[in-house]
Amino acid sequence: MFLNREQERMLKGDHGSAVQKAMELLVAIGDALNAEKLIPISSAHISGVSYTSIGDAGLLFLKDFALLGAKVKVSTSLNPAGIDLDRWRQMGVKEDFYEKQRQILDAFYKMGVKLTCTCTPYFSGNLPRSNSDIAWAESSAVVYANSVLKAKTNRESGPSALASAITGYIPLCGYHLEENRRGSHNIILEFKPKSLLDASIIGFIAGKKVVSGVPVFPKSKNFTSDHLKAMSAGLATSGGISMFRIRDASEELNVKEKVFIEPSDVNEVLDRYSASTQVNTIFFGCPHCSLSELKNLASLLKGRRVKGDIRLWVFTSRAVYSQAEKAGLIDLIEHAGGRVYCDTCPIVMPLYLLHGHTIATNSSKAAYYLTTLHGIEVSLLDVNSCIKLYTEGV
Numbered sequence: 379m380f381l382n383r384e385q386e387r388m389l390k391g392d393h394g395s396a397v398q399k400a401m402e403l404l405v406a407i408g409d410a411l412n413a414e415k416l417i418p419i420s421s422a423h424i425s426g427v428s429y430t431s432i433g434d435a436g437l438l439f440l441k442d443f444a445l446l447g448a449k450v451k452v453s454t455s456l457n458p459a460g461i462d463l464d465r466w467r468q469m470g471v472k473e474d475f476y477e478k479q480r481q482i483l484d485a486f487y488k489m490g491v492k493l494t495c496t497c498t499p500y501f502s503g504n505l506p507r508s509n510s511d512i513a514w515a516e517s518s519a520v521v522y523a524n525s526v527l528k529a530k531t532n533r534e535s536g537p538s539a540l541a542s543a544i545t546g547y548i549p550l551c552g553y554h555l556e557e558n559r560r561g562s563h564n565i566i567l568e569f570k571p572k573s574l575l576d577a578s579i580i581g582f583i584a585g586k587k588v589v590s591g592v593p594v595f596p597k598s599k600n601f602t603s604d605h606l607k608a609m610s611a612g613l614a615t616s617g618g619i620s621m622f623r624i625r626d627a628s629e630e631l632n633v634k635e636k637v638f639i640e641p642s643d644v645n646e647v648l649d650r651y652s653a654s655t656q657v658n659t660i661f662f663g664c665p666h667c668s669l670s671e672l673k674n675l676a677s678l679l680k681g682r683r684v685k686g687d688i689r690l691w692v693f694t695s696r697a698v699y700s701q702a703e704k705a706g707l708i709d710l711i712e713h714a715g716g717r718v719y720c721d722t723c724p725i726v727m728p729l730y731l732l733h734g735h736t737i738a739t740n741s742s743k744a745a746y747y748l749t750t751l752h753g754i755e756v757s758l759l760d761v762n763s764c765i766k767l768y769t770e771g772v
C-alpha cells in the first residue's frame with residue numbers, strides 16, 4: 379500500500395509510539411484488503427466500550443494506549459458503556475463494575491474521545507457531511523451513516539476505528555469506493571410496512587436474505603428517519619450489510635436481482651421471538667431513542683400508570699435526554715413508572731441486571747442479541763402493544 383511522507387514518518391515512530399502502533403494496524407488491514415492507499419477521515423466512532431464486552435484485557439489495552447500519549451485527531455464519539463453514568467446505583471450496578479467502567483472511560487477521555495456513550499452519535503454532535511470518509515464502528519450506525527447520512531464508512535472494529543481516530547486515516551477500500559456502493563438486490567415488499575417494528579423486521583429479513591451487498595428498498599412515505607434507523611439496525615444484525623439504498627428510477631433499471639419479503643417471512647420472525655413466559659420488562663431504545671420516539675412514548679403514557687409488576691426501560695443518549703428533559707418528556711415517562719436511562723443498553727450492561735427478566739421490545743436487533751448472547755426470552759411487539767401491556771396488563 380502506498381504511504382505518503384507523513385504516513386511513512388508515522389509508521390517509523392516519528393510521531394510517537396501510540397501513532398506508530400495505530401499506523402501499523404492500519405497498514406496491516408490495508409495490505410490484507412489490497413487497499414491502494416490511506417485516505418483522510420473527518421470523523422470516528424468507537425465501539426467496545428462496556429466492561430461487559432471488553433473485560434480486563436480491553437481495559438489494559440486502552441490504559442496502555444492512553445499512557446503512550448495517544449490523542450485523537452478527528453471528531454470521535456463512543457458507543458454505549460455498561461452503565462448510566464449518573465444513575466448506575468439505581469440500575470443496580472455493583473461498585474466494582476462501576477470502577478472498571480470508569481477506568482475505561484477515563485482512558486478514552488485522556489485520548490480526547492467525546493464520552494457520548496451512544497449508538498446514535500449523529501444525534502450527539504458527530505454528524506458527518508454527505509460524501510465524507512469516516513471510520514465508524516457499531517454496525518447499526520455504520521448502515522445509517524452510509525445509507526441515510528450518505529457518508530462513507532466500512533464496518534470498523536473498535537481497535538481499527540481507534541487507530542483511524544489517532545492517525546486521521548483509513549485504508550481506501552470497501553464502501554469508501556463508489557463502485558461498491560451501487561445497489562445489488564431489489565427488495566420487493568409484499569405488504570405495507572407502518573410501524574418501527576415493521577421497519578426493524580424488514581431490515582432483519584433483508585439482511586438474512588441478501589447476506590452481503592447493497593439492498594435497494596422501495597420508497598415508502600410511511601418511513602421517517604426513525605424507521606430508517608430501526609431498519610439499519612435490523613440489516614446489520616442478520617447479515618453482513620453495511621449499506622442500503624432507496625429505489626429511484628435509475629436504480630430500478632440497473633439492479634436485476636429481486637428479493638421478496640412476504641407476510642409469511644414477518645410472521646416467522648414474530649413466531650421466533652414470542653416468549654413462552656410472562657413478559658416482566660419492556661425495553662425501548664435499540665438503537666438509542668430519538669427525540670421523536672421519546673415524544674411518542676410520552677404522549678402514549680401521559681396520565682397513565684404501570685399496571686402490575688412490570689418494568690419499562692427506555693434507553694437514549696445523554697444529548698437527546700437533555701432535550702427531552704427540557705420538553706418535560708422524561709417526567710411524563712417516569713411519572714407513569716418508566717425509567718429513562720442514558721449511556722448504556724441491556725445488551726452491554728452487566729448480565730446480572732437481566733437475571734429473571736422476560737423482555738418485550740420493538741427491536742429485532744435487541745431480540746436477536748438478548749436471545750443469542752444472554753439466553754433471555756424475548757417477545758417482539760410494536761410500541762402500542764408494549765404500552766398496552768404496560769398500562770393495562772394485556
Ligand code: F3S
Nearest residue numbers: 497663664665723725
Ligand atoms: Fe445500540 Fe445497544 Fe442496540 S448499542 S444498537 S442499543 S444493542
